[in-house]
Each structure stands twice: as structure tokens, then as C-alpha cells.
Amino acid sequence: MPIEPARLEILSALARKVLWLSSWTIHHANHIRPHSDGLKVGGHQASSASLATIMSALYFSVLRPEDRVAVKPHASPVFHAIQYLFGRQSRDKLENFRGFKGAQSYPSRTKDTDDVDFSTGSVGLGVAQTLFSSLVQDYVKAHGWMKDRPEGRMIALVGDAEMDEGNIFEALLEGWKHGLRNTWWVVDYNRQSLDAVVREGLWEKFEAMFRNFGWDVVIVKYGTLMQAAFAEPGGEALMRWIDACPNAMYAALCFQGGAAFRKHLRDEIGDQGAVSQLIDKRSDAELIELMSNLGGHDMASMVEAFESIDHDRPVCFIAYTIKGIGLPFQGHKDNHAGLMTVAQMEKWRAAQNIRPGREWEKFEGLSQEPAALDAFLADVPFNRDSHRRLNAPVIEVPERLSFNPTAQMSTQQGFGLVLNEIARGETELASRIVTASPDVTVSTNLGAWVNRRGLFARAEKADLFRSEKIPSTFNWDFSPKGQHIELGIAEMNLFILMSALGLSHHINGERLLPIATLYDPFIERGLDALNYACYQDARFMVVATPSGITLAPEGGAHQSIATPLIGIAQDGLASFEPAFVDELAVIMGWAFRHMQREVGQGGSVYLRLSTRTIEQPQRMMTQDLQTAIAEGAYWIRKPGPNCDLVIAYSGAVAPEAIEAVGLIGENRRDVGLLAITSADRLHAGWTAARNLRRDRRGLPHLSHIEKVLAPLPRDCGIVTAIDGHPAALGWLGSVRGHRLEALGVEHFGQTGTIDELYRHHGIDANAIIDAAEGLTAGAPVRHRKMAV
Numbered sequence: 008m009p010i011e012p013a014r015l016e017i018l019s020a021l022a023r024k025v026l027w028l029s030s031w032t033i034h035h036a037n038h039i040r041p042h043s044d045g046l047k048v049g050g051h052q053a054s055s056a057s058l059a060t061i062m063s064a065l066y067f068s069v070l071r072p073e074d075r076v077a078v079k080p081h082a083s084p085v086f087h088a089i090q091y092l093f094g095r096q097s098r099d100k101l102e103n104f105r106g107f108k109g110a111q112s113y114p115s116r117t118k119d120t121d122d123v124d125f126s127t128g129s130v131g132l133g134v135a136q137t138l139f140s141s142l143v144q145d146y147v148k149a150h151g152w153m154k155d156r157p158e159g160r161m162i163a164l165v166g167d168a169e170m171d172e173g174n175i176f177e178a179l180l181e182g183w184k185h186g187l188r189n190t191w192w193v194v195d196y197n198r199q200s201l202d203a204v205v206r207e208g209l210w211e212k213f214e215a216m217f218r219n220f221g222w223d224v225v226i227v228k229y230g231t232l233m234q235a236a237f238a239e240p241g242g243e244a245l246m247r248w249i250d251a252c253p254n255a256m257y258a259a260l261c262f263q264g265g266a267a268f269r270k271h272l273r274d275e276i277g278d279q280g281a282v283s284q285l286i287d288k289r290s291d292a293e294l295i296e297l298m299s300n301l302g303g304h305d306m307a308s309m310v311e312a313f314e315s316i317d318h319d320r321p322v323c324f325i326a327y328t329i330k331g332i333g334l335p336f337q338g339h340k341d342n343h344a345g346l347m348t349v350a351q352m353e354k355w356r357a358a359q360n361i362r363p364g365r366e367w368e369k370f371e372g373l374s375q376e377p378a379a380l381d382a383f384l385a386d387v388p389f390n391r392d393s394h395r396r397l398n399a400p401v402i403e404v405p406e407r408l409s410f411n412p413t414a415q416m417s418t419q420q421g422f423g424l425v426l427n428e429i430a431r432g433e434t435e436l437a438s439r440i441v442t443a444s445p446d447v448t449v450s451t452n453l454g455a456w457v458n459r460r461g462l463f464a465r466a467e468k469a470d471l472f473r474s475e476k477i478p479s480t481f482n483w484d485f486s487p488k489g490q491h492i493e494l495g496i497a498e499m500n501l502f503i504l505m506s507a508l509g510l511s512h513h514i515n516g517e518r519l520l521p522i523a524t525l526y527d528p529f530i531e532r533g534l535d536a537l538n539y540a541c542y543q544d545a546r547f548m549v550v551a552t553p554s555g556i557t558l559a560p561e562g563g564a565h566q567s568i569a570t571p572l573i574g575i576a577q578d579g580l581a582s583f584e585p586a587f588v589d590e591l592a593v594i595m596g597w598a599f600r601h602m603q604r605e606v607g608q609g610g611s612v613y614l615r616l617s618t619r620t621i622e623q624p625q626r627m628m629t630q631d632l633q634t635a636i637a638e639g640a641y642w643i644r645k646p647g648p649n650c651d652l653v654i655a656y657s658g659a660v661a662p663e664a665i666e667a668v669g670l671i672g673e674n675r676r677d678v679g680l681l682a683i684t685s686a687d688r689l690h691a692g693w694t695a696a697r698n699l700r701r702d703r704r705g706l707p708h709l710s711h712i713e714k715v716l717a718p719l720p721r722d723c724g725i726v727t728a729i730d731g732h733p734a735a736l737g738w739l740g741s742v743r744g745h746r747l748e749a750l751g752v753e754h755f756g757q758t759g760t761i762d763e764l765y766r767h768h769g770i771d772a773n774a775i776i777d778a779a780e781g782l783t784a785g786a787p788v789r790h791r792k793m794a795v
């Protein structure tokens with residue numbers, strides 16, 4: 008339905024205002040704000056302008072409060088300008104765009120205060136997140152939750168060069184498998200990337216690809232001015248010329264202006280007849296207005312395109328735009344970092360009827376009555392609900408998670424057992440857990456959980472092997488009540504799904520407790536997605552097995568070395584590497600609670616587990632021990648007052664550390680054995696305590712590791728061992744100034760048995776003993792572990 012003229016007029020005026028405010032925000036940051044030197048804002052002005060109309064159409068007309076949007080990173084100023092008009096963004100923050108605590112360069116859920124739905128910045132990730140958020144919404148609805156809220160559409164504003172990111176293609180395939188709905192991607196087809204002009208005919212590839220994955224494709228190429236001109240005599244020739252014009256040429260002419268277009272059009276399609284007349288009856292200004300009236304800059308075309316969608320199938324809109332539209336560098340291939348000069352801005356300001364000193368006034372320069380604009384904005388559907396950031400109650404987690412112990416187990420096995428126990432109960436915790444794995448469900452030990460809880464799909468699908476009565480260990484039934492989401496191998500998808508599931512309490516008002524399982528080395532494959540999931544404060548648990556060289560027979564290529572360091576360094580992710588299953592059960596309980604803590608206190612959790620079967624300790628799990636395990640370390644063998652050696656280990660090398668302490672203990676009595684369950688938590692606690700002490704706020708505070716190491720004499724040596732990079736534990740020596748030798752793995756790729764590899768990399772009992780002897784002056788150790 009054509010849009011009402013009065014509404015169109017107001018929407019177009021608001022779009023002009025958004026372009027102005029976003030450009031002024033950037034200009035202010037570069038030229039006006041004191042000390043703005045060094046903060047030169049590239050990449051925003053041209054890139055933002057591209058989307059001013061499309062985003063205005065969405066936010067001021069099309070969106071409903073339940074819709075969620077991932078905004079192209081460089082359109083952040085447009086987003087902030089729109090929120091400013093809604094009264095949800097302060098002038099102060101806009102004036103401080105890209106400054107400390109100001110509006111963020113790229114829309115940020117956690118750092119911005121104007122209701123960003125998805126953090127973007129690393130191109131491609133936000134796009135895919137809308138797809139997974141839609142699947143999560145389906146999941147939540149299918150489980151009978153979110154009853155009082157309508158389904159939202161998940162919308163991404165996508166740069167055309169952003170489409171190069173492989174994770175988008177990976178997500179498309181996954182969306183197709185899961186019957187994706189309610190997802191719109193709007194490609195800002197300005198045919199420019201950061202460096203250059205994109206390839207000719209890219210849209211055809213997009214169109215074919217999206218259709219191939221079951222999406223509808225809507226191409227919005229010509230604005231209403233163009234369409235009217237095409238209907239004039241000679242109009243068809245003009246349309247053919249536009250269609251045939253190479254991207255770079257079109258961009259160059261947009262930069263050069265009306266006169267340049269006229270020359271080209273005359274030379275190429277001038278006919279001394281209807282076509283020439285069509286061109287000549289327009290002034291240069293009118294001609295450039297016509298030629299830059301591509302669909303993406305035409306409010307009527309965009310609103311109509313969006314409003315014409317009356318189904319829930321996914322839709323890709325390809326909206327033709329000009330990068331930098333309306334600004335002096337529109338279309339120029341170098342415009343990504345382009346900034347208006349002060350003189351250019353002055354000229355543009357005058358053209359916009361904006362008086363000096365009134366640049367931030369909401370309706371300055373618009374011909375409509377401010378009261379009418381205010382009333383319009385107050386009535387915008389999207390603006391009717393200002394409580395879009397939802398929350399959900401905390402799910403109770405039992406004091407202690409139980410499992411069926413056996414004498415010899417691996418932590419991976421233990422993980423399966425703990426989940427299996429949860430799965431058996433009819434608890435709220437059990438119902439809110441949702442698992443996902445990139446084609447390694449069975450090999451990461453989720454099988455028992457899936458057998459009990461089933462796979463998720465909107466439509467029932469029985470396991471054919473079961474219905475055919477073919478014996479199988481696994482029950483692969485799909486149903487809307489299933490709690491495991493089967494994913495293809497792509498790890499990026501896994502982490503983006505975690506990001507979507509882990510924000511469900513904020514987005515759908517329904518809390519989920521997501522668990523991802525994968526092989527430890529492949530965390531690196533999805534690392535940026537994991538990073539962004541943490542950045543937007545999504546809450547989930549990553550359980551990674553097998554890990555390190557301990558996966559020995561699995562093959563050298565799958566050995567992970569760097570992941571303990573990732574666990575330490577990744578913001579928003581608490582990482583653990585337990586050795587024993589009773590520790591793991593404590594950590595999982597802690598994790599479910601940590602995943603539900605308030606913003607700023609909780610976070611996600613990463614468990615680096617192992618497939619190595621080791622002997623389990625028979626012990627009472629006391630409250631003190633539980634606390635110490637969650638804080639990151641406890642003494643297995645407490646050092647005495649004359650201790651001159653401590654062996655500290657993490658994870659699967661526990662038997663080697665224990666054996667070394669036993670052998671050393673034959674000659675020396677006072678040797679300590681320290682179990683480190685979380686180098687990350689220890690390090691974070693240590694840093695936090697130092698910061699507190701430096702600020703001199705409150706009482707002197709000692710961190711857990713400082714307290715643990717406090718009784719050690721100054722000349723005590725520490726040997727650390729981990730199946731991972733030695734630096735993960737090497738810092739322990741700095742806590743209280745102890746000499747330390749850090750054993751670990753620095754090279755990967757060699758297969759072998761665990762014994763062979765531990766010896767090869769120097770993390771076996773003998774290597775620990777050698778390191779201890781080199782470090783301390785005590786009696787030589789007579790016994791070594793015998794070669795097997």
C-alpha cells in the first residue's frame with residue numbers, strides 16, 4: 008500500500024534529521040570537542056549516511072518493540088541519533104561520541120546506554136546473531152514460555168562487503184536446516200567496501216544464494232523519483248543505462264555531481280529526442296537528485312518494501328544505496344575514512360537551515376511544527392514500550408550436584424554423569440538447560456543427556472533407527488520439547504548460538520542455561536564469536552574435550568596448547584581445568600550460579616576437560632574444599648613450615664604431579680602439592696586484590712592465591728605443570744616472589760601414547776623431579792619413574 012503523503016513527509020524529514028545528527032556527532036568528535044585530537048573518526052560518516060533512510064524507515068515506522076536489530080558497526084552514529092530523537096540517548100553522550108563513557112563507536116549492548124540489541128563491530132557476527140536469536144525465540148516459544156509476548160522479527164543491517172564474512176554463510180546453512188523464520192537481513196548495497204568498489208553483479212550472487220537457502224529476496228533498486236522518470240518518454244533508456252552502468256562509474260558520477268551525469272548521459276544515450284529531453288529538462292541539482300534516488304534512499308520505497316512482508320519467512324532486502332549520500336564525498340572510493348572539513352560542514356549546515364549553536368536541537372531546520380514531530384515520535388510503534396531489556400528470575404541450583412562415581416574416570420566422563428543426573432530430575436534447572444554441539448555431541452559425552460532430553464525441532468521427527476528397531480546406543484528423536492540443538496560442524500555457529508541463547512533472559516524474558524560442547528582446539532576456530540558473546544554479556548557454559556596433548560591417540564593436529572591462556576585472557580569467561588570429577592561437580596554448580604549473577608558480577612564459564620581416565624580421590628567434599636575449588640586452588644598435600652618445594656599442577660597431569668611428589672617424598676619430607684582448578688580465577692582474584700589495595704579502599708584484601716602461598720618460606724621453589732602453555736601457571740612465582748619453573752607444552756602435532764608425549768614434552772613425573780632438583784637445594788631424589 009502506498010504510504011500516506013503526510014506520514015511520508017514526516018518520515019523523510021526525520022531521516023534528514025538523522026543524517027544531520029549522525030554527521031554532526033562525528034564532526035563534533037573530530038573538530039569541536041576539546042582534546043579530540045587523536046580520536047579522528049574514520050569509517051563512520053560515509054558508512055552511516057548510507058543507512059540513514061533505511062534505519063529511519065525501520066525505527067520510525069516499521070519496527071515493533073519486540074523486534075530486535077543488529078546495526079552495521081559503522082552505522083552506530085545513525086543508531087544513536089535515532090535513540091536521541093526518541094529521548095533515549097543524551098546529548099552529553101553524543102557530544103562524547105567515541106570518547107571515554109561516551110556513545111560507543113560501534114553499537115554495544117554493555118557499554119551503550121541507549122538500548123542496543125546486539126553488539127556489533129567485528130563484521131558478520133551481528134548479522135548471524137539475528138538468525139540464531141530467531142531460532143532461540145522459536146525454542147523458547149516451543150517450550151511453552153514467553154506466552155505473554157509476541158514474536159519479534161530479528162533484523163540485521165548488513166554492509167555489502169560484510170557479506171564476505173564466512174560466518175554469515177555458515178549461519179545461512181544452519182538457518183535453512185532449522186526452518187528459520189522471522190528474520191530480515193537488509194543489505195546496504197552501496198557497492199563500496201572499506202578499500203574499494205565491490206564486484207559487478209554481486210547482487211545476483213546474493214539473490215541466488217538467499218533463494219537457494221529458502222529466503223525471499225526483495226530488491227529495492229529505484230526510488231520513486233527514478234520510477235517516475237522511467238515512466239516518462241525516454242525513461243526506459245535511462246533505466247537501461249542505470250542498469251548497465253558499472254558500479255565504479257556510478258559511484259564516481261555520484262561524487263562528481265549533476266553536470267558529470269549529464270555529460271555521460273548525453274554522450275551515451277542522448278538521442279536529440281525523448282531521452283535528451285528527459286535529461287535536459289532537469290537542472291544539475293535535479294539530475295543528481297534523480298540519479299541518487301536509489302531505493303535505499305527513498306523513504307516511500309523502503310517503507311513499502313518492509314510493509315509488504317506479510318509472512319514469517321526469512322527475507323533478504325537488497326537496498327541500493329550510495330555510500331556517503333548527501334555528503335561532499337558521496338560515492339568517492341576513498342570515502343570510508345572521509346571526514347567533512349569545517350568549511351564543508353558550514354556549507355552543509357546552511358543548506359540544512361541549521362543555525363549555529365542549535366546543531367543539537369531535535370527539530371532545528373525542519374519545516375514541520377515541533378509539536379507535530381513530538382507527537383509523531385511519541386506515537387511511533389517501536390517507541391511505545393521503553394522496557395525492551397527484559398529479565399528473568401534466577402533458577403535454583405542445588406547446593407551440590409551429584410553423580411555416580413567410579414574409581415577411575417575422566418573429567419569428560421564425569422561431565423556426562425553430572426548432566427545425566429540433572430536430566431533424570433524434574434527440576435527447573437533441568438528444564439532450562441539447553442545443550443548444543445557442532446557435530447560432536449556423542450564424542451563430547453552429551454549422549455546420556457540427549458537420550459533423556461531429546462533433540463529440539465519445531466516439528467516432531469522420530470529416530471528412524473529406533474522405529475526400525477535397529478539397536479543403537481543413542482536415541483535421536485526430535486521434538487519441540489527437545490533440549491539439545493544439533494548443529495553442523497561450524498564452531499562460529501556454536502558460539503553465536505551460545506550468544507543468542509545466553510541473552511534469552513534479556514531478549515525473551517526467559518532464562519536459559521546453555522551448554523556448548525566441542526573439541527578444545529576448535530575454540531580457536533570460533534574465538535571471535537566467543538569473544539563477542541562474552542562482550543555482550545551472554546551467559547553460557549563451554550565444555551571442551553579432549554584437550555592438550557593428553558588426547559594423544561586422537562592425533563597431533565587436535566592438540567590444544569593456547570586454550571588455557573585464552574581461558575585466562577578472555578574477558579567475561581571464567582575458566583577451569585579440574586583434574587577430578589568431584590571438583591568438576593562443584594565447578595558446574597558454581598557455573599550455573601555464576602551464569603545467573605547480575606550484570607557486572609556473573610559471566611560465562613569455560614571448562615577445559617580431558618578424556619584421560621585417572622584414579623579418583625575418595626574424600627569428603629567439605630564446604631572449605633568446595634570454596635577453594637571454585638576460587639581456583641587447594642592443597643592436596645599441605646606444606647609444613649620448612650617446605651622448600653611445591654608442585655602445582657592443573658588438570659590431566661595430576662597423576663604425574665602426585666607421582667613426582669611421592670618419589671621426591673622418599674628423600675624429602677616437606678613437599679607441598681597444590682591442585683589448581685582455575686588459573687584464571689586465581690589470576691583475576693590476585694589482580695583485583697592488588698587494585699583494591701592500590702585504591703586503598705576498604706581493608707587490606709588478600710586474594711585466594713596470596714593466602715594459599717603465604718605460609719611458604721621465601722626460598723621455597725615451585726614447579727608448575729600443565730598440559731598446555733606453561734605461561735598459564737608461570738606467573739604463580741610472582742605472587743610472593745618464589746622461584747618457579749613452569750612445565751608445559753609449547754609445540755604440537757606429534758602423536759603417541761600419553762606416556763610418550765608427556766616424556767617428550769617434559770611434563771611427566773621425571774621432568775617434574777628434574778625441575779624440582781634444579782630449583783631447590785634439598786637432597787637429591789634417588790628414585791625416578793621407571794620407563795614403561
Ligand SMILES: Cc1ncc(C[n+]2csc(CCOP(=O)(O)OP(=O)(O)O)c2C)c(N)n1
Pocket residue numbers: 050053054055057080081128129130165166167168169170195197199200201202330343
Ligand atoms: C571482522 C572485521 N574485519 C575488518 C573490519 C574493518 N572494517 C570495518 S568496515 C569495513 C568495510 C565495510 O564495508 P561494508 O560492509 O560494505 O560497509 P560500508 O562501509 O560500505 O557501509 C571493514 C573492512 C571489521 N570491522 N571487522
Ligand SMILES: [Mg+2]
Pocket residue numbers: 166167168195196197198199200330
Ligand atoms: Mg558497502
